[in-house]
Amino acid sequence: MSMPSYIINWEELLEILGDKLEIDINDIDLSDLENYLVEQFETIIDLLKQILELLKDKGVQRIHSISNHIPAVVAPFKFTTTFEEDVLITGITYSQSAWKYQDSWNLEVDGNLLFEEIGTKEIGESKAMNVFYYVPAGKPINIIFHNDSGNSRLVWFDIEYIDLSMSNYIPTPKPTGIIVVNYITEDRILIDSKTLTGIAYGSHIIKPEDIPGYSLVGPDRHSVRLSDIETTVTVEFIVKNEELPPINNPYDWLVVMRWEDGSSADIDLHCYFDCNSNKHVYYSERELVIDEENKAWLNYDYTRHGANGRQDEPEIISILGMNNYTSNIYITNYNKGTIEENVTIEIYKREDNKDVRIHTATIAPSQISEEKTIYVGNIKNGEFIVIKENVPYEQRNLNLSSCRV
Numbered sequence: 001m002s003m004p005s006y007i008i009n010w011e012e013l014l015e016i017l018g019d020k021l022e023i024d025i026n027d028i029d030l031s032d033l034e035n036y037l038v039e040q041f042e043t044i045i046d047l048l049k050q051i052l053e054l055l056k057d058k059g060v061q062r063i064h065s066i067s068n069h070i071p072a073v074v075a076p077f078k079f080t081t082t083f084e085e086d087v088l089i090t091g092i093t094y095s096q097s098a099w100k101y102q103d104s105w106n107l108e109v110d111g112n113l114l115f116e117e118i119g120t121k122e123i124g125e126s127k128a129m130n131v132f133y134y135v136p137a138g139k140p141i142n143i144i145f146h147n148d149s150g151n152s153r154l155v156w157f158d159i160e161y162i163d164l165s166m167s168n169y170i171p172t173p174k175p176t177g178i179i180v181v182n183y184i185t186e187d188r189i190l191i192d193s194k195t196l197t198g199i200a201y202g203s204h205i206i207k208p209e210d211i212p213g214y215s216l217v218g219p220d221r222h223s224v225r226l227s228d229i230e231t232t233v234t235v236e237f238i239v240k241n242e243e244l245p246p247i248n249n250p251y252d253w254l255v256v257m258r259w260e261d262g263s264s265a266d267i268d269l270h271c272y273f274d275c276n277s278n279k280h281v282y283y284s285e286r287e288l289v290i291d292e293e294n295k296a297w298l299n300y301d302y303t304r305h306g307a308n309g310r311q312d313e314p315e316i317i318s319i320l321g322m323n324n325y326t327s328n329i330y331i332t333n334y335n336k337g338t339i340e341e342n343v344t345i346e347i348y349k350r351e352d353n354k355d356v357r358i359h360t361a362t363i364a365p366s367q368i369s370e371e372k373t374i375y376v377g378n379i380k381n382g383e384f385i386v387i388k389e390n391v392p393y394e395q396r397n398l399n400l401s402s403c404r405v
Contacts, residue, residue, distance in 0.1 A: 036294050059088065066159070070145060072152040079143045079157065085165035088132040089141075093158040100149030106165040110139040116145070124156075132162065177226035180234040183211050189202030191239055201226045206235055212258075212344040212360040214239040215311055242311055244348075244355060247299055251318035253379055254348035254355060255329055258314045263305040265337025267368065268395075269315045270330040271296060273322060275403035281317055283334075284396065294321040303335075319379070326405045327379035330391075330398050331363070333372050339365045345376050347384045359384045373398055 037044070066079050092107065092115075099122045114133065135141060143157050189333035192211050202224040206222045222235040244256065257269045273279035273288070273296070281288050286298040300316045302309070317328055327347065343363040348355040361376055364404045368374060371393040392399040 012317045059164045061090075062163050064159045066143065066157045068155060070151075070153050070155055071298055072150055073147065074150040075147060077147060079145070081141050081159070081161075083135065083141075083161070085137050085163055087135050087137075087164060088162040089129055089135060089159060090132050090144075090162060091126060091128040092154065093124060093126040094120075094156060096120060096153050096155045098151055098153040100151050103151075104146045104148070106142075106146075108142040108144065109133060109135055110141075135161075175228070177201060177231040177233070179204070179206060179224060179226070180232065181208070182204060182234060182236045183208070183214070183239050185240060186217065186238055192204055194260070194346040199226055201228070208237040208239075210342065211239055211275050212342075212362060213242055213346050213357055215242050224231075242314075244302060245312075245314070245316070247316070247318050249295075249297055249299075249318060249320070251297075251320050252350050253319040253327070254346075254350075255317040255319070255379075256289040256314045256346040257316075257331060257343065257346065258310045258346070259305060259339060259343045260341040261305055261309045263309065263337065263339065264309055264335075265305075265339050265369075266303045266334040267315070267337075267339070267343060268301070268332050268334045269298070269317055270332065270398055271294065271317050271319070271321055272328040272330070272398075272400065272403065273325040274405050275328055275400050277397060277400065279325075280397075282396075290322075294325070296320070296322065296327075322379075323382075328400075328403050329376040329378065330400060331368065331374050331376060332394060333368055333370060334395050336370045339369045341365065343368055347377075347379070349382075359386065361386060361388055363388070375402060378404060391405040395401075 009062045014380060033398060036201055037309070064081065064083075068077070070077055089109070090310060094105070099120055101119070104117040105115070105120065106113060106117060115127065118127070119127060128323060141159065145155055175200045179199050181194040181196065184190050185191040190215060194209065196206075203223065203225045208220065217238040217240050219237065222237075224233045224235060234347075244254070247254070255269065255271065257267065257378055259265065259267050268283055270280065270282040273290075279290070281296045281298050283298065283301045286301075288296045296317065296319045298315075298317050300314060301315045302315060305313055317329075331343070331345065333339070342365065345361040345363065346357055347359045347361075349358050350356075359377075363374060367390060373391050373393045375387050375389050375391050377387045387404070389402070391402055
């Protein structure tokens with residue numbers, strides 16, 4: 001794209017743009033100015049966009065119509081109107097039911113003659129205002145029709161204007177884009193994806209969310225920019241599996257509970273089998289042996305969490321066999337502590353000597369803070385069944401009235 005060649009007065013143009021372009025007029029050879037402006041073209045366009053941004057969305061486009069019968073009398077006829085709000089007149093369209101070349105009309109605003117003796121035409125005509133004309137509220141707008149031919153007819157005048165009243169302001173929606181946030185492993189496996197819609201154009205800092213069962217490797221934030229050129233942006237956060245502490249007994253299932261770092265809340269994990277209070281694994285009964293092929297253990301229990309407690313101090317119950325039983329999973333807030341972040345219950349199944357996570361139940365802080373107990377779900381017939389409902393609060397022997405076999 002080349003610069004237009006019809007700029008007449010370079011010095012005046014530079015006086016307008018000089019401080020924006022950071023140039024010294026005295027140091028420029030005006031014979032080379034066009035080349036310089038070509039080099040600064042993007043800066044000029046950006047400046048013009050800023051000006052347009054200031055001007056747009058400042059009112060509502062409207063039309064006010066006047067129509068009247070002109071009798072067969074040689075005389076001027078005045079039509080007067082006013083607006084209750086400040087307006088900018090942008091143009092006038094007029095037409096008539098019959099035409100005579102002798103006739104004309106004037107436009108007068110608050111005593112100022114803007115259009116003078118505009119000859120009528122055989123067809124309707126629009127007059128656009130190259131410079132919008134500001135009219136304060138209540139100031140008279142007069143259209144004077146000179147019926148010099150003495151013929152009768154109907155005339156129409158449409159006053160096109162911008163209503164500057166804020167009460168009538170209809171804002172133009174700001175342009176928005178989309179940010180796609182992907183969570184991937186170091187070997188490029190997609191773990192989770194979040195799509196953020198309705199994000200305003202401009203720069204944004206995107207921080208990762210907690211993905212249950214995974215910890216962040218990097219980075220810890222992304223800076224992105226949405227614009228007309230790039231309306232959708234994708235960012236990636238690298239995560240890894242949260243490591244499990246060693247389990248020193250054989251097992252088929254693991255129930256792993258994690259909660260926030262640096263917490264004084266003592267969240268306890270419980271497991272009943274077939275809703276039987278005598279078949280109960282928890283902090284006071286850490287091992288249950290039915291026979292050599294059906295056992296359960298509370299492998300890890302914590303009364304509080306350290307600075308890296310979510311990762312390093314999960315509470316864990318392991319289950320061996322128990323295929324003919326329903327494993328009922330509960331959690332309770334033993335010391336009625338306050339929780340500010342989600343608690344997660346991860347269910348792992350042992351397959352091919354690997355721990356395969358088959359479900360993560362997320363418990364909101366409001367569900368477990370203070371005096372709360374939750375029936376999380378059941379392991380039954382090789383599957384995990386989510387229940388996740390609050391039950392009457394207990395610290396030790398939990399309320400099994402809603403327990404399901």
